[in-house]
Amino acid sequence: MNENRICDRLVKHGKILFHAPLELVRFTKDDAADYLLNDLTDHPHAFVLASIMDRQIKAERAWLIPYRFKEKLGSFSMETLVRQSESDIQRLMLEPEPLHRFVDIMSGYFFKAIRRIADQYESDASRIWQDKPSSATAVYRFLEFEGVGPKIATMDANILAREFKIEFADHYSIDISADVHVRRVFGRLGLTPMDATVDQLIFRARGLHPDFPGLMDFPAWEIGRNWCRPKKTQCSGCYMKDLCPSANDRTANE
Ligand code: SF4
Structure with a gap:
């Protein structure tokens, strides 16, 4: 099925990013x-x-x-x-x-x-995170801070695992952070409806890649940031173009 191939490619790019060497993580422009x-x-x-x-x-x-x-x-x-x-x-x-x-x-x-x-x-x-906790334990520890909800807790665990190469016992509970780029790209790739809720996006990613749903977060975000812009898509540069049902589709450019 096409969606399996889409998922496989997102996961493949997620793994490349996950295994990239440790380097300075850019959070700000300073x-x-x-x-x-x-x-x-x-x-x-x-x-x-x-x-x-x-x-x-x-x-x-x-x-x-x-x-x-x-x-x-x-x-x-x-x-x-x-x-x-x-x-x-x-x-x-x-x-x-x-x-x-x-x-x-x-x-x-x-x-x-x-x-x-x-x-x-x-x-x-x-x-x-020092004791190599399960991903659920790490996310739970972040959730214990006042003001932290699942989005931030998951983002923290995902950044620690992906960018800082912090080891966790597993990655099952590291979900995607369903921001606007991820929502738009999942929608255009046909993985979820364009108006999917945060929960729909999270559970869709869990269904597609249960071992580490959050692995698809950064590739989707990167596609949204670089090529799959809200108004003007640049499908010719996007590595999903041969699989994407919205590639060069006028509706994706509206
Ligand atoms: S091929 Fe085009 S519409 Fe599809 S994800 Fe890439 S940029 Fe977006």
């Missing part, structure tokens, strides 16, 4: 901020705290927040962070200009996440 986020040895909490901020604003802006704190505090060590009161965190998030669209609620999540990392993980956030 080198210093990205180095901090990539420092899972000395600052693993930067990755965790940034991901918690990744909602309702552009991802690049959210992932910059730890570095903005570091600039203001002179350090982003857990020793420095645990000394900040909730009102300190709120002020740092607000002044001189707001770091997030929802300063009140997000500074509360930021503060509580620092407390959780300090109390639950002895100030070492890498303990969330």
Whole structure:
């Protein structure tokens, strides 16, 4: 069936990305901020705290927040962070200009996440993933942070596995993050209806590749970002064009 071939090709590209050598992960357009986020040895909490901020604003802006704190505090060590009161965190998030669209609620999540990392993980956030947990356990540990839902928890586990080469006992519970690119590409590839719900997308990916549904996330996102644009598709450059039912279809260009 064509959909099996589509799935196989997405999985194949997902595996290429999964097995690519470790390199600096670009979260922002700022080198210093990205180095901090990539420092899972000395600052693993930067990755965790940034991901918690990744909602309702552009991802690049959210992932910059730890570095903005570091600039203001002179350090982003857990020793420095645990000394900040909730009102300190709120002020740092607000002044001189707001770091997030929802300063009140997000500074509360930021503060509580620092407390959780300090109390639950002895100030070492890498303990969330260090013991090679099952994917379900890793996702559950992220879900225990206030403000973190399945989308962020799954994204965190997927980035750790794919980009940082962190080992998990399995990948069954790492789902796709159903963003607009993934939804559009799954729809045009005929894997789901164009108006599929988040749950439909997640369960479709689980059905297609149960061992590691999230493996299809990045290839679909990449296709959506590079060729399968909302208004103007560039099917001639897309590696799915020979299988895709929407390739060069006018409806895909509308
Ligand atoms: S072939 Fe065209 S419509 Fe199909 S996924 Fe690629 S860019 Fe989108």
